[in-house]
Amino acid sequence: MIVEDDPTVRGVVGDYLRSSGYDVSSFSDGARARDALAEHLPDVLIVDRMLPGVSGDDLCRDVRSRSDIPVIMLTALGAVDHRISGLEHGADDYIAKPFSMKELQLRVAAQLRRHSPSAPAEPFTVGAFRIDPGHRRVWRDNDEIALTTREYELLLFCVQRPGEVLTRNDILGEVWGWTFGDASTVTVHVRRLREKIEPEPRFPVYLRTEWGAGYRFTPYGKG
Template structure:
């Protein structure tokens, strides 16, 4: 088990925690389990896992707060569990920095596949490690680093993958379904996932996210990344 991917599960419901933990262990993962946000925070300060699965509603320190804190210092994949099914609530969860979410109740096999997809996409090379420039952006696939107008931009793993895919398809309208499929690896999913990540990416690469020059919304079609500024 030394080379097994490590998953940290933070869930206050003992039944859910036990069932999910046992299932993921049976699938070959090394799993650490915590029942509250404060205990999990202490453990995560000592070392981060390969994937973090966190419930939004936790005693002591909420899942949202824990997610924000981890995201400030790491781009590890974060999957959020939530019993809040409203679109606005799911968006708020994603805006804390989560890469993915699953609404309770959920199928254990689906959660395992989401974990597997996060690990696979993180490990797979996105391109030959050769830096390239696209408009005012410079991208280093070998080290997954991005510069915008000469300034390095700190992106999460998912934000980097989204920008990388957009930069390889400039001046083309890309639907949310296509982005979910190609960037997230999902055959289906909630389009709000893409919406939130596009918003976060704009905040990091655009001079004024309210009036983007490069990452545009194409109403009814999706998004278009333009090399030449259009603002």
């Protein structure tokens, strides 16, 4: 689904994705898109952040409250703080205008790959965390934690590498599939993940910052 108030952008994006083999529905305003989303969720939502009325941020929050479908946000706002704000509303990815149609198609394909069902894996425990990859569920000290798809993938990447220092580029490459990108994307998602897994997010004991290097996961909350 594409939600974009600029008819030229909406038409070009829709035509390109259809020519790439995707079924596409498109809407020019957030209110109509919200009604459609209440009836049926697409596999990927592409939404302009600056929509009149019901904004892209509003749509993203609404979708994220009930689903973990991937959301790609289009924005004409290139400043880092604007991109961070979009991610904090629950977007999985963003792309700044003007953009390449091929890049957008590759971003859509990457999101679909990451959300495609795969062979179930056995549950495993690392320190205080129990992970069920087959059902994408996570517990800390027997308490289940509700994570978005991106938060789950970030945590899974970290728990599989306990004690290692993981750079932001490492995380961008493995979790997002990007060979380049804005490190603030990682910073935002780490902060969101800490809010859910840490006893006190301001003083993390599991997902720690290694200043000037990246992050280190300590599964028992010490060391």
